[in-house]
Amino acid sequence: MSLQNFEIVTGDPNSKVILHVPHSATFIPEEIRKDILLSDQELKAELDEMTDTLTEAIALKAAEISGKKPWLFINNFSRLVIDPERFPDEREAMNAVGMGAVYQKTSIGSQLRNPDPTVEKQLLADYFYPYARALSDLVEKRFTVLGEVTLIDVHSFRVNQHPNAINHGQVRPSICIGTDPFHTPKWLTEAAQSAFSIIGENYLNQPYSGTYVPLTFYQKEAKITSLMMETRADTFLTDELKIHAGFETVCKALAHLVDLIQLR
Template sequence: MTPSFEVLPGAAASPVILHVPHSAREIPADVRASILLDDTALERESDHIVDAHTSELAEAAAGRAEVVPWRFVNRLSRLVVDPERFPDEREEMLAVGMGAVYTRTTHGEVLRAADTDPEPLLARFFRPYADAMTRAVADRLAAVGRAVIIDVHSYPSRPLPYELHGDGPRPPVCLGTDAFHTPPALLAGAREAFGRTGVDSPFSGTYVPLEFYGRDPRVAALMVEIRRDTYMSEPGGPAGPGLARLATALAALVDAVSR
């Protein structure tokens, strides 16, 4: 059985965690049974929702970096649970049926019954993931006194119906920030590494485990959202030569942060 997630060690002196939450397509058979799409529709939905090739991107960047970052990689599809969503009413994506446990697709179709009890999936997948990510950050704080979470995502070149803020700019690389956890030097380093970037459009914010969120300034975070047409065939197609260029840029950001 595919593990829910994997923590891939980096250098002992590295503060960086490359977090890859949405790259996988794997859905356990018993979870698949609760999804109301047929196989063809589910494959099509996965093409739209999965951040394809981002795990390969993080792996290639780690291989290029002078100080190897740690990697935390989700090995299951976000259609199982989305580890970056709030599991309660704070989550704005509940409005489109895409909280921690999705009940709707990117195009508003029914994915699960609206009255699905999310608790079994939260207990089995969401909370263990959150606990492990909390430990990963705590380990970096204990080892080097700081932690830098770089969230590796991708997004489609054209807005999908589920996007709540899809009417803004869609730059080649969107940098999501947080007022507390994204220091100016981290944002500047990302702009230098990637070149053509925008900030907080069409996606904003960062992922920080709740134990540290808004409390511990030693934890820095940045979301890197890469527009898919810059490195792959949309939707869900193979990667192209842009992936290597982006891996070099991500490695440059990792090195800048590590220094």
């Protein structure tokens, strides 16, 4: 029987904000680890490169200090198991570099796992689709109660771009704000720019673009809004991936955005 790969942290009954943390974990179940071709040392290096280190801690701290506690939806498994924010089919642009919903390649372009459609299908069935359904159900329940929901997609990115990518040559500011033409209204973008100004310079959709919306509601319900927070790792982590003083600033910025959304 498969382990549940996500956790829901209950927020205030009247909070319309959900913090989604998809890439913070490093856990890989042993039965999945055996199909990964990397040595333990290579796997650790890949996890260090690909994990949005301590973004779960940022979301939890921000929830704690915000005026009205948001709900949290957290991926408890590494994105090397499945990436819940990829399309599970040919629509996914990252398929071009072997990093679709089930990664075949590493951040440097080497083989992560041998291509096996049966294994990939099983990973999607066990982990991708249950995750997507659970997050969609949470959004639907909160929407039914309040009539509006805002998802904040909590990410980080490394100072240097990894080689196996499709967005080379873009700026890498302190904060990247990812938006969607349908689900990110102007007021939400402006609220994020205001809240995140204490971290540093921000760009829209560079080096990462878009934001997660459950496919059930994608381009269908405008009152389900979404925005992606991509924080450059050195604004809150040392080179050894340990927290420094900037961590508190990032948490305060996210909490401020939560409060601005809630007060609207």
